[in-house]
Amino acid sequence: MSDPVVRAVGLTRVFEDRVAVSALDLTVDRGRVLGVLGPNGSGKSTTVRMLTGLLRPTAGTVDLFGERVTPSSAPRLRARIGVQTEANLYHRLTVAENLRTWGDLHGLSRATTERRLSEVLEILGLADRRDTPVGSLSKGLRQKANIGRALLPEPELLFLDEPTAGLDPASALDVLDHLGKLRAEGDTTIVLCTHQLHGLETLCDDVVMLDRGRVVAAGEVTDLLVTHWPIRDYVIRVGDRALAERAVTYLRASGAAVDDPESADPSLHDLYFRMLAGEES
């Protein structure tokens, strides 16, 4: 078994008297997508900053690619990862200039940078903004440029903090589609903080749900849904209403409890609110 790409043990961060993250344990294996979920202020960004070596934990350890993150190893390890957070870009430089600078910092050849620049701008629908200064972009377009910066070097480990925040629904879908493709290819390990829960069960392999700095649920998405939401609803799609009503009548006569013939499968969205409310089935 190879080392997990990310392993955190007892990760804790205290700001003055506020515990932002408390005794967090997590591992992310190669090629998997971890969703870090939780309400505002629950400790997601603080967790990512510690995982990426940008913030020193008060206690606990982080290993990336099997190597301990320390002040001396962090810069070298960070060269292997892509991090998308706000405010990563030089506002006076154009989108292309920003991404080229990033390619240089990652030691990409000029030809590779130019190829990736075109690919990434195409993926994000930013090709026509290539020569626009970042400071003149709208908030959503700047967000896309930030994602582009993280994707450019094709990192083996990608940290995304609210990647779809501020994006219009179609752009958000494009970004999520691309992450889905990366997941299917299996070469990229992704840690994704998000409030956008719809569809996450198909994108994330694992989730950690935080509330006030503590883990309220963690594990494989499919296991969590089965464990915490064991009753399955079955949806029967019948294209004819009269036939559907007869089917319901028949099922009820057979002793089945049919509350809502249109009820759907449980979703991570529902599980999230249930876990945060401290409810168990």
Ligand SMILES: Nc1ncnc2c1ncn2[C@@H]1O[C@H](COP(=O)(O)OP(=O)(O)OP(=O)(O)O)[C@@H](O)[C@H]1O
């Ligand atoms: N530099 C800091 N100094 C003091 N407190 C901080 C600092 N950074 C974060 N905090 C506090 O730590 C807690 C967790 O914040 P964090 O930004 O990690 O939450 P989050 O889950 O990412 O929130 P959001 O969804 O709003 O981005 C909050 O109470 C926040 O006020």
